[in-house]
Amino acid sequence: MRFSGTPDYVAGKDLMVAVNAAIALERPLLVKGEPGTGKTELAFQISGALGLRLIQWNIKSTTRAAQGLYEYDAVSRLRDSQLGDPRVNDIANYIRRGKLWEAFAADEKVVLLIDEIDKADIEFPNDLLQELDKMEFYVYETDETVRARHRPIVIITSNNEKELPDAFLRRCFFHYIRFPEPETLAAIVEVHHPGIKQDLLRAALTQFYEIREQPGVKKKPSTSEALDWIRLLLAEDVEAKDLRDSPSKILPRLHGALLKNEQDVHLFERLAFMARGRG
Template sequence: MKFEGTDAYVATGDLTVAVNAAVTLERPLLVKGEPGTGKTELARQVAQAMGMELIEWHIKSTTRAAQGLYEYDAVSRLRDSQLGDARVHDVANYIRRGKLWEAFAAEERAVLLIDEIDKADIEFPNDLLQELDRMEFHVYETGETVRARHRPVIIITSNNEKELPDAFLRRCFFHYIRFPEAETLRRIVGVHHPGIKQELLATALTQFYEIRDTPGLRKKPSTSEVLDWLKLILAEDLTPEDLRREGADALPRLHGALLKNEQDVHLFERLAFMARRGR
């Protein structure tokens, strides 16, 4: 079975090639790109398209690699021993499965999403090398070895906040999701807002790309943000004329959906001021 996108997710040709190559090679697919370009959603859509269970492991700055395997709850065992609970005699009662264990133990092949791996400590990826290579790990408290029943489809996302180790990169199939060109973005908008009028869409996207291309912008608006912006435009029943009139001499209409820090707002205020002075 090959991934070709879904009705709810517009996948470019190079992205579908990357997904299918990673599945064929049985290697993790490492997906990088700007925040909001659909990296996390890709895993969900791959799982849906291939009829697989999705197991999501969202990484935080405090996440340790061992948590993806299992955790031993020594505190609960100590408490139960003080209370005379019979469960205390079986250490397996205090082993909490991690997301990797869940994927390995799944009855059928599953999709495992390791989301935003670059948030964790730099050693986090290296600590998973052996488990991802061999598809097994050892549980020291019980003495058992957990082996994958079916090799999961592993999709790893990164916002490129820090470099990943070379040894880890070598084991992955890599794909960078570029920000979509206008035609691809039109198709994406069509999935989420199928009834939008073409003149309004053309005007909005022209203004959106002008905002993205503004020199000095600290945080460029993403795909998810333009979708939110268009949703607000439709809710307010704005016309192309509304967008053109406001965009010519002031901040973009409903700019809070696109500009996400005060520096960028001030930048557009200065540009608007200069535009009015130049008249």
């Protein structure tokens, strides 16, 4: 069982090595990188390439680790007992399975995505150490141990908003998705927009990387934002010369797809004003 990329996902050699190493070691793959570099999409592509079902657990700031295992609905049981419902005699009727339980109980091997783990409380990763390591957990209410029938392929993503505990990191195989080089990004664009004119692609990527490398930019545009921007350029039938010859090219055409805060917009407006003054 090896991952070698897909026609819809341009995976570098180092990323494929990381995925296959994590599968061989049977350890979670912790993937970090800038937002929009394809961390979440990676799990979907692994699922599709290997023909495995994907179970996705989206982490929020309020998510608790126990929710991934199970939750006991005591309120519903109390209400049913007041109504004389015979279901109250079996506490298992009020156990709600979490995403880890779903993955452990699957009849086949699955891909489990724990998405944006750094959004949760700092103790969240520590609370999952044993469960992800031993692939089992104990249910106190029913006095049973749930063990994984087939060890899932676990993909964990992080935007690096919080440092993760050392004990958690030791149990993972780590890979950082670097921002793609122009040649790689060009290949990604061509996957999403086959047949794009090469002169437009070169002009757009040149301007895109100039924006990313501009000193003072607070939020650098990501891969997904580059794809959105180029999609708009194609929809508006913008030509390469329109990007190169525009007198205000420092502030890019349709810049709302690339610049996502007012500070960066003001920065490029000032640069455009200074360029016109020099002209």
